Amino acid sequence: MQNNRKSMVWVDADACPVKEEIKVISHTYNTGVCYVASYSHYKNDITDETWVYVDNAKESADLYILNHAVKHDVVVTQDIGLASMLVSRNVYVLSPRGKQYEERDMEKSLHMRYLSAKERRRGNYSKGPKAFTNNDREKFITAFEKTLSKLAGILD
Known part of the structure; x- marks a missing residue:
């Protein structure tokens, strides 16, 4: 059962390159943010942001979110696996590169992830993801602002 709380932004924060952008844009839309990270990424500096620290186990942050x-x-x-479970619940899911995950794309995305894992088990490794660019950052900012604006229209 859903309560009437405002929308939240949940950030899988361990390797997220757009934390500062999330902070600034969320503040503009008066939306709460919770960064979820493993204890190995613990920050000592005191900030106004909400941080939740979870065990270092592989899926702990995902399970918390x-x-x-x-x-x-x-x-x-x-995380495509996490995204696939959330989009079916009408949660908006964005990658730090600005890709919005859609339920209609999840089967294909999960299949590609499976094939990549299968190749890695065979000892065939790809180059990995491309380096994060300023263009990726700009795409994220645009997609994130669009999503928060849409939510503001739905929930107000």
């Missing part, structure tokens, strides 16, 4: 994100929340993650 999965258990807390609800309809009309926004999640920023690079």
Whole structure:
């Protein structure tokens, strides 16, 4: 059952390159943000942001987000598996490169992830993801602002 709380932004924060952009844009839209990271990424500096630290186990941050994100929340993650579980619950999911995950694309994305994992088990490794660019950052900013603007229109 959904309560009437405002939308939240949940950030899979361990390797997120757009944390500062999320902070600034979320503040503009008066949207709460919760950064979820493993204890190995613990920050000692005191900030106004909400940080939740979880075990260092591989899926701990994903499970925390999965258990807390609800309809009309926004999640920023690079994890396709997490995205696939959230989009079916009407959670908006964006990658740090500005890709909005859609339910209709999940089967193909998960299949590609499976094939890549299968190749890695065979010892065939790809080059990995391309370096994060300023163009990626700009795409994220545009997509994130669009998503928060859309939510503001839906929920106000």
